[in-house]
Amino acid sequence: MRPDPLAWWHSEFGEVAPRGHLLRRHLTAQWVRFHSLPDSKRYAESLDDYAEIQHRHLLVASAIFSADEPLYVFRALSGEAILRGTARHQLVGRQFREAVAAVPHESLGQDDEDRMYVRALVSKWKPDFFEAAIRVLADGEAVGVSFVSPSTKNIFCPYDGGMDVFTFSISPEELRARFAGWLSSRPDGL
Template identity: 35%
Template sequence: MVDAVSEWIPPENADARLTRLWRRRWPDCPPVAHLLRDTYRDVWVRFHSLPGSRRYPRNKAEYAVVLHRYNTVLDTLFAGDDVLLITPVWTDSADVPSAPGRHHWFTSVTDDPDPQFRVYQHVLVTRRPWRTGCADPLLREVADFTRAGVMVTDTRMRRIHHPYDGGADVLLATPEERDRLRDRHADWLSARQDGL
C-alpha cells in the first residue's frame, strides 16, 4: 500500500486539510498506523489489552477488561475533546464505499499490474466528541481482528491511539508525556525489552 521508506505522496484524491495536519505533526511517516511506532519511538508506548499479554478475549469478562483498558487510555488522551476516528477499508474497487457520517481522506492502491490482484485502501474519517464507550463497537471489532489500521486522534493530530488485536500503540506529544502515561499503566506494559 504505502512504502514507509519513501516520502508519503498523498494521492490526488486526498483531503488537503487532513493531509496538511498529518504532515505538520508526523512528517516522517505516512498515515499508516503500524508504521508510526518505529518512526516515532521517542513518543511511543504500547499497552497490552489483557493480563499476561494474551492477545484475544475469550469471554464477556475479558472483553470488559479489553474495553476498560482501551477507554482508560483514550479518556486520558481525549476527555472533553473532539476526536477523529480514522478507519481504513480495503476493497477490490476504486469506488469509495458508502459510509454515512464518515469523510473520505484518501485512497491508495497496491501496485499490481494485474487488476484482479489490486487492493484499494479507502481511509475514512469520522469526527465526534469523545466520551467513554463511544467507540466500543469499533474497538471490539479491532479486538476480534475484524478491523485493522484504526487510529483515534485529536483534531490537531497531536496524539494518536492505534488499537490493535492485543493492545494499543499510543503516540504522545512529548517523551515526558509518554513517560507519565507509561508509568501510570505500568502493569499493562510488555515484559519484552523492546516494549512490543
C-alpha cells in the first residue's frame, strides 16, 4: 500500500499546515530554532558560509532522523502555482505528488485564497537530497518545505536563515544543549 503523507499529516496535526511559523503556535513545547550562520546572518556570502549552513543543518537533522528512515517532505504555500505542459511541482529534482490539500490558514478566513496549499513527496533520510534542498532553501529559491518522520513525528523546517525543529523523540532541551552556539540570543528564541 502506498503511503499517503497528506492524510497522515491531517490525522496527526489536524488543519495546521506544515510550516515552521505556524507550527510554533501549536507545538511550542517541542520547538527549538537554530540559526544557519554565526551572528544570525541570514544569507551566505561565500563558499565557507555555504559549508557552514550545510554543516549545521546536517548535524541538527541527523540528531532527529536516522539513516534511511522514511520521511515525508511537505511544501506548504499560500498560493498554488498552475503549471502548464509537462512541468511538475518538484524540489531539487524530486517530484511532489499531484495530490494537493488545501489547509485553512488559521490567521485568515476560509476562502480559497486564504488557504495553504500542501503537496508532499515520500523519501528517506539521505543527506544527498537533503543537502541539495538546503542549498535552494538557504538562498530563498524555495520556501515552505518541511521534512517529517512519520515514525517519530519529528519535524525539520529549514528556511533562509535557520531551521525550526519540532521534536518528539528527544527533548528540545537536549538539542539546545547540543547545539547551544547556534541558538538565538533573544529571550523568545527567534
